[in-house]
Amino acid sequence: MSEDTTKNTARTQFVEPGSIPKPGPIGRLVRLLFAYFCLQFFWQLVTKGGVLFQIGLQNQSGIGLGAAMGFCVFPYVVNIGFRRDWGHWPQGGILLMASLAGGAGYFFYGNPWGSPLTLLVVLWLVYVFGHLGLSFLLSGIFATPGCEMRAIPHLLGRISHQKVPEHVCPGPLGPLDRWETGKYASKNAEKEIPS
Secondary structure, eight states: OOGGGGSOOSSOOEEOTTSSOOOOHHHHHHHHHHHHHHHHHHHHHHHHHHHHHHHOSTTOHHHHHHHHHHHHHHHHHHHHHTTOOOTTHHHHHHHHHHHHHHHHHHHHHSOTTSHHHHHHHHHHHHHHHHHHHHHHHHHHHHTOSSOGGGHHHHHHHHHHTOOOOEEOOSSTHHHHHHHHHHHHHHHHHHHHSOO
8 A cells, every 4th residue: 555545634545445454453442432432422412502502602612622623524524434535625615604604693693603603513513423423333343444434335335235445544543553453464474373
């Protein structure tokens, strides 16, 4: 695999099915832990998002941190999850929509942090962390090769008996999988060496 496929970039570089090794037990466990945190945040938004409409987004550090994380991973969620190559355009799109929603809140309510922006941010974060959490969960369960954002297509491919393209994980799981695959490969090689 070329070095270009492991760079942290929002551009997609899909590879043929079977090109990327499946994650081992450690990689699967880490994916399940990430799924827990993403789905926990998702559940908090779904069950308590209505409170945000009463108090607004300002001074909500948890939402701010979630939005910052969601903004960073958004191109990967969209591009790799839906097999697109839009680069950073998804981030530009959400910034444009947030600017319009903030402007509408200021124009109609005198507060840019009002209902339009709150609605947009909550719905956007529900999507990002719902999609990401489900993808981490499926990736941990089914040992999806490479990026967790290919877990839903990977599962659909298994159901329909079709092979789907894979994508190297641009985050910390790629190096973890390469380390773990090398670790287990070397242990298995040692077992096969006759004494």
